[in-house]
Amino acid sequence: MQGNTRRTGVMTDVHRRFLQLLMTHGVLEECDVKRLQKHCYKVHDCNATVEKLEDFINTINSVLESLYIEIKKGVTEDDGRPIYALVNLATTSVSKMASDFAENELDLFRKALELIIDSDTGFASSTNILNLVDQLKGKKMRKKEAEHVLQKFVQNKWLIEGQSCETCGIRMHLPCVAKYFQSSSEPHCPHCNDYWPHEVPEVFDPEKERETGMSRSNKRPSRSRQH
Structure with a gap:
C-alpha cells in the first residue's frame, strides 16, 4: 500500500459507522455496500x-493502513458479482x-483497535483500553493482567506507544x-508551542544499556562451594 497515490479525505462519523457495520457483516455485495454507505x-x-x-x-483505508487491515474489492467465484470485505494484510503475523x-x-x-478507530485522533489512552476488561468474552481478566497484556502488545509492535499534545x-x-525533547528542561509542542505535559522518556542508548547489564552481572553475589 505504500507509494499509493489514491486521493483520501477526512475520516468522519459516517466513515466510522460504515466501518463498524462492515466489520459486523464481514463480506457484502457492492449493492449492499452502497446502501450501507x-x-x-x-x-x-x-x-x-x-x-x-x-x-x-x-x-477509511488510509486510517486502517497502519493496522495492516484494508477494505478490498473482489468478485464472487460463481458468477463474478462485485463484493467488498475487510481483510488482514499480514496473515502470517496475525496467525502467529x-x-x-x-x-x-x-x-x-480487537476492542482496543475499535477504540483507536472510533477516536478522532487515532489514539487511545491505556486507561481507556484497560477499562474494556469488563466487556471481554470468555475468561475474566483483572486490570493488572490487562496491563501486562497491553505491554506485550507494545513490545511485539502490535500497538505503538506514544504521546499527543492536549x-x-x-x-x-x-x-x-x-x-x-532530550535537551529541553521545559518541553513545548513542536506544532503549537504549548507546554508538553507528559513525562519525557530517556533516549535509548545501547552502550549505556550494555554497561548497565555488565554492572548488574558484576554485583551478583558469588556462592562459595562447600566441600
Whole structure:
C-alpha cells in the first residue's frame, strides 16, 4: 500500500459507522455496500452529498493502513458479482498472534483497535483500553493482567506507544518524544508551542544499556562451594 497515490479525505462519523457495520457483516455485495454507505450518511450527515464509493473507502483505508487491515474489492467465484470485505494484510503475523495470545487477550486487542478507530485522533489512552476488561468474552481478566497484556502488545509492535499534545492533538511516538525533547528542561509542542505535559522518556542508548547489564552481572553475589 505504500507509494499509493489514491486521493483520501477526512475520516468522519459516517466513515466510522460504515466501518463498524462492515466489520459486523464481514463480506457484502457492492449493492449492499452502497446502501450501507447511504444509510450511514442518513444517520450522521443527511445534508451532505454522498461521496463516490471508491474515494469513501480510500479514506477509511488510509486510517486502517497502519493496522495492516484494508477494505478490498473482489468478485464472487460463481458468477463474478462485485463484493467488498475487510481483510488482514499480514496473515502470517496475525496467525502467529493467534497462537501467542489467549482468547480473552485477543478480544482485548480487537476492542482496543475499535477504540483507536472510533477516536478522532487515532489514539487511545491505556486507561481507556484497560477499562474494556469488563466487556471481554470468555475468561475474566483483572486490570493488572490487562496491563501486562497491553505491554506485550507494545513490545511485539502490535500497538505503538506514544504521546499527543492536549492542545493541537499532534502525535509523537515515544522514541521521537525522547529524541526531540532530550535537551529541553521545559518541553513545548513542536506544532503549537504549548507546554508538553507528559513525562519525557530517556533516549535509548545501547552502550549505556550494555554497561548497565555488565554492572548488574558484576554485583551478583558469588556462592562459595562447600566441600
